[in-house]
Amino acid sequence: QVQLVESGGGLVQPGGSLRLSCAASGFTLDYYAIGWFRQAPGKEREGVSCISSSDGSTYYADSVKGRFTISRDNAKNTVYLQMNSLKPEDTAVYYCATRPYCSGYRLYEYDYWGQGTQVTVSS
Numbered sequence: 001q002v003q004l005v006e007s008g009g010g011l012v013q014p015g016g017s018l019r020l021s022c023a024a025s026g027f028t029l030d031y032y033a034i035g036w037f038r039q040a041p042g043k044e045r046e047g048v049s050c051i052s053s054s055d056g057s058t059y060y061a062d063s064v065k066g067r068f069t070i071s072r073d074n075a076k077n078t079v080y081l082q083m084n085s086l087k088p089e090d091t092a093v094y095y096c097a098t099r100p101y102c103s104g105y106r107l108y109e110y111d112y113w114g115q116g117t118q119v120t121v122s123s
Helices: none
Strands: 003-007 010-012 018-025 033-039 044-051 058-060 069-071 078-083 091-099 117-121
Touching: 010 078, 018 091, 018 117, 033 069, 033 078, 044 069, 044 078, 058 069, 058 078, 078 091
Parallel strands: 010 117
Antiparallel strands: 003 018, 018 078, 033 044, 033 091, 044 058, 069 078, 091 117
């Protein structure tokens, strides 16, 4: 069974850090690019970051550039999103998803999705 499972979300104060994980089962992540998305209440789902399968190239939305870092550990079949200097506006449910390569964040181009993990940034 193909499955993506996000974890690592939680409540953190502004300026804090969290590391999200996206673990795959039922297939090998090696051949997929992985995108991270987020959806805040009442807002559309937006792309945050993507990491390619071929050379590990990384891409970030302007809103998180310099604060978030995406990485992958193919041996663990897991992709991570390290989030530093968190702001209240980063509060959202975070999702990971797969596609053959990184080329934007059009939702319909992503194949498999996880169920999401809640990140809340609040004092």
